Amino acid sequence: MRKISNILLNCWFPRICSSCNRSLTVKEEGVCFYCQQYLHKTNHFHRKNNVLFLQLAYRMNLHSVQSLYFFQPKSIEQRAIHELKYKKNMQVGNFFGREMGRRIAATPWLQDVNGLIPIPIHKNKERERGYNQAQVLCEGISEETQIPVLKLLSKQTAGKGATKGNRMERMNSRKIDFQMEGSIPSNVQHLLIVDDVITTGATLESAFTEIRKQFNGKISVVSIAHTF
Numbered sequence: 421m422r423k424i425s426n427i428l429l430n431c432w433f434p435r436i437c438s439s440c441n442r443s444l445t446v447k448e449e450g451v452c453f454y455c456q457q458y459l460h461k462t463n464h465f466h467r468k469n470n471v472l473f474l475q476l477a478y479r480m481n482l483h484s485v486q487s488l489y490f491f492q493p494k495s496i497e498q499r500a501i502h503e504l505k506y507k508k509n510m511q512v513g514n515f516f517g518r519e520m521g522r523r524i525a526a527t528p529w530l531q532d533v534n535g536l537i538p539i540p541i542h543k544n545k546e547r548e549r550g551y552n553q554a555q556v557l558c559e560g561i562s563e564e565t566q567i568p569v570l571k572l573l574s575k576q577t578a579g580k581g582a583t584k585g586n587r588m589e590r591m592n593s594r595k596i597d598f599q600m601e602g603s604i605p606s607n608v609q610h611l612l613i614v615d616d617v618i619t620t621g622a623t624l625e626s627a628f629t630e631i632r633k634q635f636n637g638k639i640s641v642v643s644i645a646h647t648f
């Protein structure tokens with residue numbers, strides 16, 4: 421049922437560029453070809469020891485981390501991600517997901533990935549938005565690579581007492597609470613966590629910790645953009 425409502429949501433959305441609002445041609449999706457050339461691309465899919473990986477690898481035992489773009493304020497990627505998260509624009513999510521999929525298919529150290537895990541949003545937010553943007557990205561990756569999406573992680577209600585205590589206590593109480601709602605299939609050897617934007621890495625760390633409780637294989641990460 422959700423799948424059908426998502427398809428309808430996608431069909432009803434006007435085919436315009438998420439950045440410049442120009443009508444898209446039949447060959448364009450999400451972001452027009454003109455705007456695409458101004459996206460701030462990273463080199464992550466060419467260099468395993470990229471800056472983002474080096475920033476996160478000392479905090480968690482990741483196999484690799486890749487973002488498509490550097491997140492710049494008031495940029496094309498910022499406008500496009502805003503459309504995906506807040507304007508019900510699933511087309512642009514599919515565009516980014518398929519772009520991720522094509523990059524993954526061409527990256528030597530990601531050839532054995534055989535499961536995608538979308539970072540979840542709280543179910544109330546998902547109901548309000550109509551979809552989880554990371555799930556849309558995963559479906560785009562899957563279209564290009566046929567890697568299955570494993571919707572196993574869920575986000576719980578935020579911790580209580582978030583406004584009490586000193587700054588450090590408040591930060592700890594805000595720790596994002598994820599939970600696994602099923603088992604990772606035994607044939608899975610390399611999981612790819614998929615998120616929209618990596619900012620502090622705290623969300624990722626919480627998801628990683630939860631997945632690690634039942635999975636000893638390789639864990640990699642891909643996101644649309646990162647801010648540091």
Ligand SMILES: [Zn+2]
Nearest residue numbers: 437440452455
């Ligand atoms: Zn455009």
